[in-house]
Amino acid sequence: MYIEINNLSKSFVQKEGDFKALQNISLHINQGEFISLLGPSGCGKSTLLNIVAGFEKADSGSVSIDGIEVTAPSSKYVTIFQNYGLLPWRNVIKNVELGLETIIKSKLERNKIAKKYVELVGLEEFEKRHPHELSGGMQQRVSIARALAVNPDIIYMDEPFGALDNMTRYKMQNDIYRIAKSQQKTVIFVTHDIEEAVYLSDRIVIMSSNPGEIKKIIKVELPSDRDRTSEEFVDIRGKVFEAFNMKIDKNVEYMI
Amino acid sequence: MVKNIKKVKHVIVSFIVLIAIWQLVFITGEYNEALFPSSISVGKAFIEMFTQNYVILDIWSSLYRFLIGYLSAVISAILLGLFLGWFPKVFAYVNPIFQLIRPISPMAWLPFIVLWFGIGDMPAIVIIFIAAFFPVLLTTISAVGNVDKTYLKVAKNFGIKRLSVIFKIVFPAAFPQIATSLHLALGSAWVFLVAGEMSGAQSGLGYLIIDARNSLRTDLLMGTILLIGIIGFTLDSIIKFIELLILKNWGVKPGDRR
DSSP states (O other): OOEEEEEEEEEETTTTTEEEEEEEEEEEEETTTTEEEETTTSSSHHHHHHHHTTTOOOOOEEEEEEEOOOOOOOEEEEEOOOOOOOOOTTTTHHHGGGGGGTTTHHHHHHHHHHHHHHHHHOOOOGTOGGGSOHHHHHHHHHHHHHHHHHHOEEEEEEEETTTTTHHHHHHHHHHHHHHHHHTTEEEEEEEEHHHHEEEEEEEEEETTTTTEEEEEEEEEOOOOOOOSHHHHHHHHHHHHHHHHHHHOOOOOOGOO | OOOHHHHHHHHHHHHHHHHHHHHHHHHHTTOTTSOOOOOOHHHHHHHHHTOOOHHHHHHHHHHHHHHHHHHHHHHHHHHHHHHHHHHHHHHHHHHHHHHHHTTGGGGGGGGHHHHOSSSHHHHHHHHHHHHHHHHHHHHHHHHHTOHHHHHHHHHHHHHHHHHIIIIIIIIIHHHHHHHHHHHHHHHHHHHHHHHHHTOOOOOSSHHHHHHHHTTOHHHHHHHHHHHHHHHHHHHHHHHHHHHHHHHHHHTTOOGOOO
């Protein structure tokens, strides 16, 4: 197994007692797989991602990647955030160069690589612009380019399209799907959007909240040219809905 | 462009009205010219100040003291602020001392400053330093604490070293807030320059005030006061302009703040 998550637990101390964000999470992920963590807010999916990425420590359990235990973040595994995390004082190309600055000494080389990835996300015309001059979708493209530039093995995405409007979202989903497959990246993608999870994933990990547990794992066996309106797509979407409706009745937001 | 023309119009109209009221009060009040100079005699004094050249030297020595005091305060306050902002536990111990010193007027230190640093340029420089230091320091510390945590996560993710994080990420991210304090500190430092020069200095704008008083020249006195205002206003405009120019790159629009 490539990413091994074993018996992970984490609680937060709150006024009303301990909040069990994660309880006994075990998950194995193959190289090149696209995994979605799907669940309502507060189900611990972001906490799980943060632990796997090395930003937070678990109370118990372990995460290892390629046999090595994760204890700190590394540029081999890059996280993309919902609010982009672009540096507002740097233009597009300089933002993409950020991660390269610790790896590559030569300025020229850095610029060349950054240019390549800015092109990959289709922003070559905007490379001298600053983040505030770009739309939300474009900003997220920049952060995707910045992540890809350091050539990571794994990309973690924490509700990356959560702040975008629907049409932009669809477009970004198409692009990230294409990029992840063509660059052969392993992706863990946190979302609360069912359709997004079905469209992108090889497997959908459905989580429930308090305690945050894995409720069900759904395999998405769809061809690589996915069609959101096809019967098979709707079918799998139905399965996900079912998984949510079965037990949890407090999450009204996911019922039809 | 239209906005600028309007601004110039506001400035010109407000000054004309001020001078008109001044002159009106002078004419109707029948005050003694030696106690309350007319705008015309102050205008003449202004010409005298500049034609006899000495005022230029005084402006220079004031600006020299101001720049040394202000820049050294700003640089040391920012560096110390970055450090203390980065280590909040250390700051928690130092903060009570700052809170004790901060409300003390820089002028209260003057006797000690003269004892320790002597007379000449130093008293004014030290007083400007004290005046500019605390606002910049305290703003920098709080700005470092307010830096978006996502930036720090990104830096960590890319394995950027600690010292580089401070200068590459934390300082620029905190800069818009720091810039506001630089602006405010400039204003208060300029106020204290004159006060500092009024005691012991042998040149400078503050000295001119004392000199005019001693020679009972209220016209020169008022002229110097106006000159202090004009230079302060100019310095403020310059730093405002620089601030806008830099912040444009940060995507901070002037209306977003304050």
